[in-house]
Amino acid sequence: MSYTPEMKELIKKVEATRPARVERVKQGKQFPKLSLAEAHERLETYHPDYKEVGRRTFGIGPNKGDNHTYPDEVVDLFEARSRIDPDRVDLSSPDYETDILIIGGGGAGTTASLFAQENGLKIMIATKLRHGDANTIMAEGGIQSADSRIDSPYYHYLDVMGGGHFTNKPELVKAMTMDAPLIIQWLESLGMNFDKTPDGEMRLLGGGGTCRKRMHSAGDVTGAEIMRTIRDEARNRKDDITVLEYQPAVEIILDEDGKAAGAVLYNMETEEYAIVKAKAVIITTGGCGRLHIQGFATTNHYGATMDGIVMAYRAGVSHCFLYATQYHPTGAAFPEQNVGLLITEKMRTAGAQPVNIDGEEFTFPLEPRDVESSNIIRECMDVGKGVLTPVGRIGVWLDTPMIDMLRGEGTAERDFPAKFIQFKRYGIDLSKEPLLIYPTLHYQNGGVTASDWGETSVPGLFVAGEVLGGSHGENRLMGNSLLDINVFGRRAGIRAAEYVNQGVTLKKLTLDHVRAFHKELEAAGIETDRISPMLLPDYSNPEVRAKQLSARYFGTLR
Amino acid sequence: MTTTVAKNAMRKGDKTVIVEGTKMVPIFIMGKRYFVPETLTIQKAMEYAGYQFVRSCGCRGGICGACATVYRLEGDYKLYSGLACQTVVQPNMYLAQIPFYPANKVAYNIEDLPYDVTAIQTVYPETFRCVQCNTCTKVCPMDLEVMDYMAAAIRGDIQAVAEMSQSCIMCGLCASRCPAETNQYNLAELCRRLYGRYGQKKSEQVARRVEEIKSGKYDAMIAELNALSIDEFKNRYEEREWEPVISEGWQPKETKYL
Numbered sequence: 001m002s003y004t005p006e007m008k009e010l011i012k013k014v015e016a017t018r019p020a021r022v023e024r025v026k027q028g029k030q031f032p033k034l035s036l037a038e039a040h041e042r043l044e045t046y047h048p049d050y051k052e053v054g055r056r057t058f059g060i061g062p063n064k065g066d067n068h069t070y071p072d073e074v075v076d077l078f079e080a081r082s083r084i085d086p087d088r089v090d091l092s093s094p095d096y097e098t099d100i101l102i103i104g105g106g107g108a109g110t111t112a113s114l115f116a117q118e119n120g121l122k123i124m125i126a127t128k129l130r131h132g133d134a135n136t137i138m139a140e141g142g143i144q145s146a147d148s149r150i151d152s153p154y155y156h157y158l159d160v161m162g163g164g165h166f167t168n169k170p171e172l173v174k175a176m177t178m179d180a181p182l183i184i185q186w187l188e189s190l191g192m193n194f195d196k197t198p199d200g201e202m203r204l205l206g207g208g209g210t211c212r213k214r215m216h217s218a219g220d221v222t223g224a225e226i227m228r229t230i231r232d233e234a235r236n237r238k239d240d241i242t243v244l245e246y247q248p249a250v251e252i253i254l255d256e257d258g259k260a261a262g263a264v265l266y267n268m269e270t271e272e273y274a275i276v277k278a279k280a281v282i283i284t285t286g287g288c289g290r291l292h293i294q295g296f297a298t299t300n301h302y303g304a305t306m307d308g309i310v311m312a313y314r315a316g317v318s319h320c321f322l323y324a325t326q327y328h329p330t331g332a333a334f335p336e337q338n339v340g341l342l343i344t345e346k347m348r349t350a351g352a353q354p355v356n357i358d359g360e361e362f363t364f365p366l367e368p369r370d371v372e373s374s375n376i377i378r379e380c381m382d383v384g385k386g387v388l389t390p391v392g393r394i395g396v397w398l399d400t401p402m403i404d405m406l407r408g409e410g411t412a413e414r415d416f417p418a419k420f421i422q423f424k425r426y427g428i429d430l431s432k433e434p435l436l437i438y439p440t441l442h443y444q445n446g447g448v449t450a451s452d453w454g455e456t457s458v459p460g461l462f463v464a465g466e467v468l469g470g471s472h473g474e475n476r477l478m479g480n481s482l483l484d485i486n487v488f489g490r491r492a493g494i495r496a497a498e499y500v501n502q503g504v505t506l507k508k509l510t511l512d513h514v515r516a517f518h519k520e521l522e523a524a525g526i527e528t529d530r531i532s533p534m535l536l537p538d539y540s541n542p543e544v545r546a547k548q549l550s551a552r553y554f555g556t557l558r
Numbered sequence: 559m560t561t562t563v564a565k566n567a568m569r570k571g572d573k574t575v576i577v578e579g580t581k582m583v584p585i586f587i588m589g590k591r592y593f594v595p596e597t598l599t600i601q602k603a604m605e606y607a608g609y610q611f612v613r614s615c616g617c618r619g620g621i622c623g624a625c626a627t628v629y630r631l632e633g634d635y636k637l638y639s640g641l642a643c644q645t646v647v648q649p650n651m652y653l654a655q656i657p658f659y660p661a662n663k664v665a666y667n668i669e670d671l672p673y674d675v676t677a678i679q680t681v682y683p684e685t686f687r688c689v690q691c692n693t694c695t696k697v698c699p700m701d702l703e704v705m706d707y708m709a710a711a712i713r714g715d716i717q718a719v720a721e722m723s724q725s726c727i728m729c730g731l732c733a734s735r736c737p738a739e740t741n742q743y744n745l746a747e748l749c750r751r752l753y754g755r756y757g758q759k760k761s762e763q764v765a766r767r768v769e770e771i772k773s774g775k776y777d778a779m780i781a782e783l784n785a786l787s788i789d790e791f792k793n794r795y796e797e798r799e800w801e802p803v804i805s806e807g808w809q810p811k812e813t814k815y816l
Contacts, residue, residue: 147764152815188755188760191752193724238665391577536611
């Protein structure tokens with residue numbers, strides 16, 4: 001489905017203003033950045049987080065009464081019962097035993113497995129879909145690290161804090177910015193293919209909210225390249241790293257002293273539950289885009305349903321910053337088949353500008369993501385200069401043909417090969433026609449409360465990656481999530497290995513915390529048939545569901 | 559355009575909007591007929607038909623390789639393939655998904671391998687069984703020149719394999735169709751790692767910065783930031799100098815924090 005004749009007509013307006021805009025960029029002129037005060041006002045008026053509709057406080061658990069409101073889609077998961085009845089689970093004869101159990105086989109979990117394995121331990125990764133099915137593989141633009149001569153961790157630190165509205169946890173930001181070059185060097189040593197000059201130096205690009213160019217990339221498949229590399233390495237160490245696919249965890253198991261002692265796994269295909277006994281547990285389950293908060297489309301992976309935070313919460317661990325959700329400024333709004341798909345921020349760092357229906361600039365292209373998204377929502381909702389699609393979606397143009405005009409013919413196709421083909425399939429050549437974009441649900445921002453080594457309040461329970469909250473405060477910058485999965489994956493892997501190697505004696509295993517959580521639900525008067533973790537969203541046709549009339553799911557056929 | 563239309567436009571989540579009057583077309587999912595809106599991708603058409611995926615569904619955005627699908631069209635002998643999340647349905651298509659392909663992945667130690675053709679001979683000797691039939695190229699949903707990179711591998715041109723396979727999503731369609739039973743995508747992964755490890759030069763600047771950080775050069779600077787009041791911190795943030803888009807030769811005025 002290429003652009004309709006009406007849309008092609010509108011594109012002429014973008015073409016009309018393009019030469020002058022390109023000329024201005026060459027002279028270093030762009031639409032001005034908002035000041036902090038202006039940006040704050042923009043957020044308060046237009047950012048979905050700042051709306052009180054569809055939000056409520058936490059009524060139970062460690063975050064009860066913490067003065068924040070959270071999206072209903074989030075609170076619903078916590079005000080829900082376990083998938084299992086603790087009374088029916090036999091913890092006395094575990095199906096598996098291992099040194100460290102890692103829940104979630106994405107970027108953070110895989111990095112953690114490699115560093116933990118290097119400390120002489122046996123690792124088990126339990127993951128919901130395939131090993132590597134995660135938001136990591138979908139991250140396109142790059143990974144930040146302040147290693148150029150005109151950059152330093154000092155500026156990286158400032159950028160991260162400013163992007164997060166100065167709410168970030170300083171020790172986590174320090175860990176992330178100071179470990180970054182070490183991580184790049186580690187990925188190099190594993191054989192990751194970075195975009196480099198012939199002498200081995202990195203081709204760096206800027207990103208939203210970053211004052212220096214510090215984005216390291218591999219075309220527009222940076223996350224996929226990281227995931228492919230570290231997954232291949234984990235598979236090379238298969239004698240020590242066992243991966244259980246299609247077998248997510250549904251509850252953390254504690255021992256009688258309150259230490260992490262394993263998890264209950266659910267085989268998605270045979271529907272049986274299994275017990276893993278482990279001396280330490282690392283949760284790396286990622287984010288929550290598939291909750292479709294406030295009805296937004298998402299860039300996230302099919303399995304991004306916030307499972308880890310729910311499990312940790314039942315085990316008594318609080319979360320932080322979950323009230324802030326990231327909407328990526330440039331999700332695809334057309335064609336319908338691509339809606340929600342990530343259009344990497346790297347397009348804007350390469351020179352593509354967001355412009356309105358009249359081909360006018362209305363925002364600095366590289367504001368921090370929340371501000372950029374707010375500017376786009378404002379342009380569509382209040383200024384009224386959005387473009388409507390045939391099915392009634394709305395968006396603004398991302399003027400991608402500027403990339404070749406600024407950087408030479410063929411640059412867009414060479415630097416964005418995956419995105420190029422995704423639109424070519426629908427007859428849209430992004431080097432010649434602009435893309436229609438609208439903000440889309442992208443990142444969790446908040447997560448489980450933990451230290452700069454991923455330690456939670458439960459001994460032996462660690463977290464890393466998107467599931468860990470605090471490093472990005474209320475808003476993450478581009479390129480810092482591929483960084484944080486590796487930084488905190490490494491740290492959690494190392495610290496969990498130290499914890500195990502100093503000697504862990506597990507007492508009797510228990511799910512009493514799940515029983516207690518159920519009691520707390522009842523005491524709070526929350527009567528519900530919801531169960532969590534969600535595991536997967538349901539996109540099946542409701543009309544078909546309505547006809548699934550099996551009266552009882554017993555007998556020979558499920 | 560009114561704001562009301564716009565606000566409704568926001569609240570559609572991941573659901574594909576089906577315009578009233580959209581034509582319904584028959585498709586055959588593993589041989590069984592369902593009628594689905596003609597604008598849907600195979601993935602969303604299967605969900606429309608009532609399926610809820612566990613396997614064969616991943617990123618839903620064309621990059622993870624979980625939803626490789628093969629299909630035929632009625633009256634056409636040819637076998638077609640694509641990613642279910644990226645391919646729009648056609649009337650009378652007969653489709654089946656390939657949720658898993660038992661490909662050969664060999665465990666190796668990258669530190670022990672040489673940077674030449676013997677690495678390929680050691681890890682994936684079956685590569686040399688390639689008969690250059692080009693079926694892999696024809697089947698690749700990412701339009702990679704798979705046969706050409708297999709030829710490069712046989713020549714020992716590891717860099718060419720790495721560069722030509724950069725967009726590989728490891729869906730397994732190439733291996734599934736290979737008459738020589740080679741495993742193109744795991745071979746490509748091996749070559750990319752060899753190229754990154756031995757072919758590309760290491761960044762000296764990254765190594766230098768790692769040493770500078772280890773030596774404690776930046777500890778005091780971060781401590782200085784942490785000691786600032788929130789207003790002082792915000793001033794530092796607002797006063798940052800901004801490296802321009804085209805920045806050849808650009809130097810910041812402030813150098814003491816570099």
